[in-house]
Amino acid sequence: MTEPVDLAADAGEVREDGPPAGLWAKMKADPEYAPEHLAIEAVTRLGPRMAAELEKLKGQNPGAPADALASMIVYRYVNQSRLSGAVGGAVPVAGALLDVGVLAWTQARMVLMLAANFGLDPAHPDRAVDLLVLQGMHKYTQTARTALAVARGREHIEALLPAQRPEMRKVLVRLGLKLAQMAGVRAVKKMAAKLIPGAAIILGSVTNGNATRALGGRAITLYRRPPMPIPHQLPPGAVRNS
Template sequence: MGDAEPRAADRGRAPWPPIDLLGRIRRDPAHMAERAALFGVERIGEEASERLARIRRSGDPPEKVRETVIARGVHTAIVEGAFVGGPFIALIPTAFCAALLAQGRMVLELGELAGRPATSPDRAVDMLVLQGVYTTPEEARRALEDLPEPGSGPAPRLSWREWLRVVGRMAYVLGVISPGSSTPTGRLNRYLRWVAVTLLVLVGMALPFVWVPVLGVAYRSATLRLATRASVLFGLVDGGAGPAERTRGRGRVRPLALLVFLRTVAVLLLPFAVSVIMVFSGADVVGHRWLAVAVAVVGVSLVSCLVWRFRQWRRSR
């Protein structure tokens, strides 16, 4: 594993982790999952150990600590990954990297809780197995050992098709989009999912805030599934227990379905209401009424995004 990642002494001069990870993925897109797993251990392994130590100072029992780690991991993945859409659509790769690191930090903390050091290269093996990249630890370990040396020059220019393929693989590794099976029903479901994603992109270009509740629900579900698999792998819960027992305490981070539905409807109706007001008020921009409507709709959507982001930042602080 000759990946020359920055050590602790260099972290103060290192770029923001999601941007740094994105640059490494661009240099070696064929090994996106492996680079991300190694990067997580090298860059945030020590931080995960320190965060878990702070949580443990409360004196809570291990099960309570596990629930706290999962709740924080889910919340961070949502906050860091869902702020995309509209003019922010170019931030999707960076948001995916941020969500990957949030999930990785949660897994490292769960491993540390089970007595498995977060800074050990074996945690990268665990991550690849938990993400479904490899089916066995042996396969993941061989892949990491055979990983080529990272390129030292500037990141190569990728075509749009290559870059979309990398972003799509990020979505699969994150668990936001599940790969379909080879059966006719599986292929149909896969096509329907991509149609839904395409419609989301088109609607999100005009109404950016629509992405927030949709991706928020997707990140929450994917991160909780990852937490369950990690808890079983690390022996924190009984693998034979039912889903309710394995994920006890998840209700604290579960948004009510009705609240999500009402919030989504609200962000759809608000721009529509603004456009109706603009039409009947006779407002215009440089003599064009419909230009004024378009500016108002986009403006309301952007303000909604920024308000949501500010509220989530306040909560995380």
């Protein structure tokens, strides 16, 4: 019988649209800071690609305003998120872990493309802060910055020797719950059940789509620039009251 740990270890290779293998290794080694590791990797790897994707979308829709493009972007990634809920043929722990990892990665693509759509650099380190705040991992930008700095530092520290590492199933469950929280899966008890062998299979497409749509709305609200106020025109000779 295939061990769930084996599939999870190769998760980055199983799904090309999800986190790369190196990121899976970082998150497994440091599950508590998995969202921070994912945000850093997403901005580095996906930022330039999302800028190019936006230019392609603009070329396909010449003259479309930013709000219309934003709706197209959210629609695209909601559909992709729904598809990521259809992972099959995997044991429960690895299957659920794979799904939430792909979902969080897909959502990062969407947020970075929305940032580019509203005139921000999707490859700027501040986008990692945005991701963590938008996805509810941190309430304030400063705490998100601090957590990202800690995660970057921990990448270079072997905090746990092999003999001291906790039992791998517990690591995977912890990692799955952190990624589920990042992806907006608020039903933690349901997610926990999916991570228990013999329980329900993976996240449903509706859950994935709803979480991504909600995140897209928050990102648009954050990145959309408010219109410039129109100065009030006074009649000639009139005096403005201070």
